[in-house]
Amino acid sequence: MVKLKHSILKDTFREIWKTKSRFFSIFGIAAIGVAFFAGVCASAPTMAYNADLYYDEHHLMDIRVLSNFGITAEDIDEIEKIEVLDGVMPAYSADVLVNDGQSLNVMRVHSLNKEQIDSQGSDYLNRLILVEGRLPEKTGEIVVEKTQMLENSFQIGKSILLRPAEGDLKDTFDVTRYKIVGIVQTPYYLSFQKGPSNVGSGTLGFYGYVLEDNFNMDVYTEVFLSVKGADAFNSYEDEYFDYLEDVMDELENLGFKRSKIRRDEIMSDALDQYDEGVKAYEEGKLLFEKEIEAAEQKIKDAEMQLVRGQAELDSQKMLAQLQMNDAQKEIDEGKAQIEEYTKLLEMAEKTYYEMNADSIQSRNETQAKLDEVNAELEVLQTELNEVNQRIDEIDKANSEFAEAQSRVIQLQSEISMSKASIQSLELSLSSPLLDEEQKAEIQAELDAEKQNLVSLEAELKEKEEYIESNQSNSSDERNELLSQQSELNSRILSLQSQAEAYKTALNVLNQSLEPFEALIEEFKTYLKDGQRQVEEGQKQLNDAKALAEKELLAAQKKIDAGYVELEEGKKQLSEEKLKGEEQLREGYEDLVRAKDEIDRIDKAQWYILDRNSHYSYVDYQGAIERMDAIAVIFPVFFFLVAALVCLTTMTRMVDEQRTQIGTMKALGYSNKDIAFKYVFYAAFASLSGCAIGLAFGLTVFPGVIYTAWNMMYILPVIRFTTHISLMIISTVLICSVTTLAAVGACYSELIETPALLMRPKAPKLGKKILLERISWLWNRFSFTSKVTARNIFRYKKRFFMTVIGISGCTALLIAGFGVKDSINAIVDQQFGAVFEYIGTATLNDDIDDERIDQIVIEAKESEILDDVMAVHCASSVLDFESESIDMTLMVVENVNQFKNFVSLHERKTGNEIELDSDGVILTEHMCNQLNISVGDKVNLSNEDGMVRSFEVIGITENYVNHFAYMSESCYQKAFDLRAKDNTLLLVTNQQDQPDDGEVASLLTAYDEVQSVSFYTSIRDNFSSMIQSLDLIVVVIIVSAGALAFVVLFNLTNVNISERVREIATLKVLGFHHKEVNDYVYNENIVLSSIGALAGLVLGKYLHLAIMIMVELDNVMFGRLVKPQSYFMAFVVTLIFTVIVNFVMKKRLREIPMVESLKSVE
Amino acid sequence: MSAFIEFKDVKKIYQMGEVKIEALAGVNFEIQQGEFVVIAGASGAGKSTILNLLGGMDTSTSGEIIVDGEEVSSFNDKQLCDYRRYDIGFVFQFYNLVQNLTAKENIELATQICKNPLNIDATIEAVGLKDRKNNFPSQLSGGEQQRVAIARALAKNPKLLLCDEPTGALDYKTGKAILKLLQDTCRTHHMTVIVITHNLALCPMGDKVLHVKSGKIEKMIINENPVDVETIEW
Incomplete structure (x- = not known):
């Protein structure tokens, strides 16, 4: 540069001091632009640098060699002959299942060589970093990874049991129970996502390291190699791979040679085995068919026999029936005869009764006569008896009279005697000699005697009276009576003979019916006999019948039992047959598999894999690339805006100093000298801005971003690296933009003559704008609106600066909010709109369909x-087209039921996709990744590694993981295998909302359920991911705010400084503060609104671009930005505007009205 | 009857750091309604300060300023603003038109904020710009622009028209025409017009002429017979 005039330098610095806010707006935009640009750009290289450093420090392998048939010791010897190799580490590894406390998960167990560790030589690759505890020293010890999630289940001191995914682990491990002795980390596994596994859930969950001795394998699984001098390169740069190219080729050749040898060996073995298998299968099939045939024959025979038996029995039955019928007939005949006889008898009896009635009549007549006679007889008898009685009475009275006569005599004597006794006694009593006692005795005797005399005298008197009365007629009467007696007697005698005659007649009558009665009696007896005989015959017949029926029934039962047995036999046979067929089918499928496997042996080779095939390396590379992509988009705004801000600011500055430039020019300063001030001003502002921006940007941005990514990767703390070229590039870019803007602004002034410059610049023409054509609208505008409207279109630079800056701000905000929306949407979409099921239960391999049905029910x-x-x-x-992707194949038998579990539909149209037998439905993300569209043919492998081609019949919405859905019939058609159900999809009760533990414990109660896993963990992963994004969102919002602020500040600044006179004039005209503010700020607000509206559109695409770039391999992010987010972004942008306006208010207020009186400079 | 405008010992002292500059050192004068007043003086004499105080753009340090019976010197910011808004019409040396508004719109700018504006079209016609009313300032000559400015001031229907060097940026002929316009306005509308100028040649045209020097009224001349501006030569 020309020698600086002292005064120019002085003027320049004074200018800076005077126009601090202008200086700082350039300084600020430069600082922000550079900080952003350099910071974000440096993030990806910083990530790569740190990762590579980590790899080198811990000897991550450069190349991994594996073969589908393992690596033999001879192979290793051959490999070791390659000179350029630094380390050769043959190793074993196996994927097993371990229980992490919740469910079974896949763990990859690697081998460690104790000597290698002890020597720490170059052969010890993928070194472990001990976080806690110690490394394994003997068998049965394991070290596991450092993770936050599983602290509880995988702790030092606890033990882990390795379980086989299928079969057993005998061929792989000597020891299956390990004690955790240490926690490690290794560059071999950077990410929490560890890649696919071919067992269990298909995803590697954990890793562990044990000593080599624990393995029981014939050949090494893989060999890790490091190449001399490779660590000098950053493995995330192409040079690294260029360097490895030769050794890769060499290994490739060796692999070709070695694998051919090994292949041939195995091939012949396998073919032999296969042939044997085929033979065994054929034999088995033949045997089975034969056996089945024999069994079927047997059953047929038995059936025949039964049929025959039945026929015999039927004929017997018929015969018996016939016989029985005959007997019955006879009996019936007998019965008829008896009936006939009975009728005859009845007739006879009737006749008898008639006859009998006649005889009885005559008998009765005779009897009556007889009775008459007898009655007469009886009267006579009575008369006779009376007569006899009278005679007896008379006789008796006669005797009594005699007796009384004799008594009288006796009594007379006795009375005399008694009178004598009384006299004697009266004499004795008068004797004085007698004592008193004697006197009493005699007196008594006397009294008794006197009494006796009295009674005797009474009796005598009575007797005498009696004699007196009965002395007359007794004898006459007696005589008369006697004659009567004899007469009676003779009459009786005649009557008696009469009676006798009647009696005889009666007898004759009675005897006349007797023979008839006897005949009837006889007939009756005969009939009774006949009846008894018939009854007996009936009874016999019945007995015989019952017996026959019983016998026949027994025979029938036997036959029926025979049939039941036959049915059972048949059923058993069909079961056996089915089982046998199943076995045969399985055998056949095994053969199909084996054949395919053998076919694939043909394709077998060594796989020489560099870090591009190393999951963690590639995964992290994805992160770096994503960061790189963002680094392109984001700073573009800041750069563009920085350039525009500088341009407008510098133009304004030069405009303002027009007169001064003219004066300087008039004074004879060269153009260069004059321009120096402005160029220097711009350069100085931007350079100092760059310095601060670089210092800030290069520490903060890579730090924040690296740390944010480390939420998903295990890497050591950040180590900063210098990014010289980046610093230079960004500085040069910003500075050149600003200085060029300054030069450009100066140039337009400097070409004019001093005279012209001394005069005020013709003000920019006021112009009519398009809006004015709509006069009805325009006329309604207040003058402020008119001014605003015209101003907006008058200064195009400012318009674009503001619109770009503000739209950038809004777009950034939308992107920031949208990133969260979209990731949130994954959860809602995936687990709301796509997956109805919330978890899966993995079943044992050996479970049969019936048991599955039972468990399902x-x-x-x-x-x-x-x-x-x-x-x-x-x-x-x-x-697809030589690109491949790991995913999950789901084969569905009941396609209709499946609709309740997974909704297969296109994302954009929402149209349902039918799962038919023609092809496969793929999930959207992998189709995007591999460019697959409907109708393409893709190759899919099944669980046995067989590969078939399928047509894509649909692409379905899906966000998490990749799936291919196929119907059972399609699978069977393609692979010639049946897809065995091995997984249960679970839909929980919506109302109860049971937690995972409940569901898990329900299902793990079945022995056949191997593990239960839920999407809850994926959801949790996402929410932690969203949290980690918060940091980035904050960064975005802050930078968006900064962007808006710088732009608006600058716009306002320029507007105010340009319109100082106008504003002062308005004030003089009596405008209130508010009206003055509106006059300036309406423009800001309108421009901001236009910018924000543009930003809404821009933001949509920015967000889309970011989403696509940051997408993970196995997760498709949503494309959704919620309306709230648009709204928020819009509002936040306007809030920034309002804040800037508010801050600038003070400046407006301070503009002195006197400015209006000044001349135009 | 008191005067329309009255300055009573008005002082204005600017504090410039340590230095005090007395712009006005006690100014007294009276102006009657409808008078055409010329305030003349050299640069820095204090005539602009008088204009600022009278126009409500600045406040006095001491003394009383009474306009139409109101004590303007005691007004606060808000009152001053309203005072400017409703009572004052201002004509600037450099027209101070809003570049982005047409002639008519520039007048509207003023009329939109005051209470009893005059008819815009009539005002434009009165200043002789009927045909140019839809032109932007940049499309107008200096004189035309000043006419717009005068129209803008008049349209507000102010009590007082303040003109700061209205002819300062104009050529002789145009300047004369503008002054004529102002004088005619004063006469026809009976408007009080105060013209500030450093051009002493204009003095004869005022009803009252105030000569300002070193912050004081040096002398006040009352012209009984003010001359018509067209007869003045300078």
Whole structure:
């Protein structure tokens, strides 16, 4: 530069001092622009640098060699002959299942060589970093990774049991129970996502390292290699791979040679085995068919026999029936005869009764006569008896009279005697000699005697009276009576003979019917006999019948039992047959698999894999690339805006100093000298801005971004590296933009003559704008609106600066909010709109279909599960145009039921896709990645590694992981194998919302359920991911705010300084503060609104671009930005505007009115 | 009856750091309504300060300024603003038109904020710009622009028209025409017009002429017979 005039320098610095806010707006935009540009750009290289440093420090392998048949010791010897190799580390590894406390998960167990560790030689690759504890020293010890999630289940001191995914682990491990002795980390596994596994869930969950001795394998699984001098390169740069090219080729050749040898060996073995298998299968099939045939014959025979038996029995039955019928007939005949006889008898009896009635009549007559006679006889008898009695009475009275006569005599004597006794006694009593006692005795005797005398005298008197009365007629009467007596007697005698005659007649009458009666009696007896005989015959017949029936029934039962047995036999046979067929089918499928495997042996080779095939390396590379992509988009805004800000600011500055430039020019300063001030001003502002911006940007941005990514990767703390070229580039870019803007602004002035410059610049023409054509609208505008409207279109630079800056701000905000929306949307979409099921249960391989059905039914019956369905799941590889992707193949038998579990539909149209037998439905993300469209043919592998080609019949919305859905029939058609159900899809009860533990414990109660996993963990992953994004969102919002602020500040600044006179004039005209503010700020607000509206559109695409760039391999982010986010972005932008306006208010207020009186400079 | 405008011992002292500059050192004068007043003086004499105080653009340090019976010197910011808004019409040396508004719109700018504006079209016609009313300032000559400025001031229907060197940026002929316009306005509308100028040649045209020097009224001349501006030569 020309020698600086002292005064110019002085003027320049004074100018800076005077126009601090202008200086700082250039300084600020430069600082922000550079900080952003350099900071974000440096992030990806910083990530790469740190990762590579980590790799080198811990000897991450450069090349990994593996072969599908393992690496033999001879192979290793051959490899070691390659000179350029630094380290050769043959190793074993195996994927097993371990219980992490919740479910079974896949763990890859690697081998460690103790000597290598002890020597720390170059052969010890993928070195472990001990975080805690110690490395394994003997068998049965394991070190595991450092993770936050599983602190509880994988702790030092606890033990882990390795479980086989299928079969057993005998061929792989000597020891299956390990004690955790240490926690490690290794560059071999950077990311929490560890890549696919071909067992279990298909995703590698953990890793562990044990000593080599624990393995029991014939050949090494893989060999890790490091190349001399490779660590000098950054492995994320192409030079590194260029360097490896030669050794890769050499290994390739060796691999070709070695694998051919090994292949031939294995091939012949395999073919032999296969042939044997085929033979065994054929034999088995033949044997089975024969056996089945024999069994079928047997059953046929038995059936025949039964049929024959039945026929015989039937004929017997018929015969018996016939016989029985005859007997019955006879009996019936007998019965008829008896009936006839009975009728005859009845007739006879009737006749008899008639006859009998006649005889009885005559008998009765005779009897009556007889009775008459007898009655007469009886009267006579009575008369006779009376007569006899009278006679007896008379006789008796006669005797009594005699007796009384004799008594009288006796009594007379006795009375005399008694009178004598009384006299004697009266004498004795008068004797004085007698004592008193004697006197009493005699007196008594006397009294008794006197009494006796009295009674005797009474009796005598009575007797005498009696004699007196009965002395007359007794004898006459007696005589008369006697004659009567004899007369009676003779009459009786005649009557008696009469009676006798009648009696005889009666007898004759009675005897006349007797023979008839006897005949009837005889006939009756005969009939009774006949009846008895018939009854007996009937009874016999019945007995015989019952017996026959019993016998026949028994025979029938026997036959029926025979049939039941036959049915059972048949059923058994069909079961056996089915089982046998199943076995045969399995055998056949095994053969199909084996054949395919053998076919693939042909394709076998060594796989020489560099870091491009190393999951963690590639995964992190993805992160770096994503960061790089963002680095392109984001700073563009800042750069563009920085340039525009500088341009407008410098133009304004030069405009303002027009007169001074003219004066300087008039004074004879050269153009260069004059321009120096402005160029220097711009350069100085931007350079100092760059310095601050670089210092800030290069520490903060890579730090924040690296740390944010480390939420998903395990890497050591950040180590900063210098980014010289980046610093230079960004500085040069910004400075050249600003200085060029200054030069440009000066140039337009400097070409004019001093005279012209001394005069005020013709003000920019006021112009009519398009809006004025709409006069009805225009006329309604207040003058402020008119001014605003015209101003907006008058200064195009400012318009674009503001619109770009503000739209950038809004777009950034939308992107920032949108990133969260979209990732949030994954959860909602994936687990709301796509997946109805919330988890899966993995079943044992050996479970049969019936048991699955049973478990499904039982699980459905439980309250907590709404629906359960069994499907076949397998980890698979999709191959399309030589690109491949790991994903999950789901084979569905009941396509209709499946609709309740997964909604297969196109994302954009929402149209449902039918799963038919023609092809496969793929998920959207992998189709995007591999450019697959409907109708393409893709190759898919099944669980056995067989590969077939399928037509893509649909692409379905899906966000998390990759899936291929196929119907059972399609699978069977393609692979000639049946897809065995091995997974249950679970839909929980919506109302109860059971937690995972409940569901898990329900299902793990079945022995056949291997593990239960839920999407809850994926959801949690996403929410932690969203949290990590918060930091980035804050960065975005802050930078968007900064952008808006710088732009608006600058715009306002320029506007105010340009319109000082106008504003002062307005003030003089009596405008209120508010009106003055409006006059200036309406423009800001309108421009901001236009910018913000443009930003809404821009933001949509920015967000889309970012989403696509930051997308993970196995997760498609949503494309959704919520309306709220648009709204928020818009509002926040306007808030920034309002804040700037508010800050600038003071400046407006301070403009002195006297400015209006000044002349135009 | 008191005067329309009255300055009573008005002082204005600017504090410039340590230095005090007395712009006005006690100014007294009276102006009657409808008078055409010329305030003349050399640069820095204090005539602009008088204009600022009278126009409500600045406040006095001491003394009383009474306009139409109101004590303007005691007004606060808000009152001053309203005072400017409703009572004052201002004509600037450099017209101070808003570049982005047409002639008519520039007048509207003023009329939109005051209470009893005059008819815009009539005002434009009165200043002789009927045909140019839809032109932007940059499309007008200096004299035309000044006419717009005068129209803008008049349209507000102010009590007082203040003109700061209205002819300062104009050529002789145009300047004369403008002054004529102002004088005619004063006469026809009976408007009080105060013209500030450093051109002493203009003195004869005022009803009252105030000569300002070193912050004081040096002398006040009352012209009984003010001459018509067209007869003045300078």
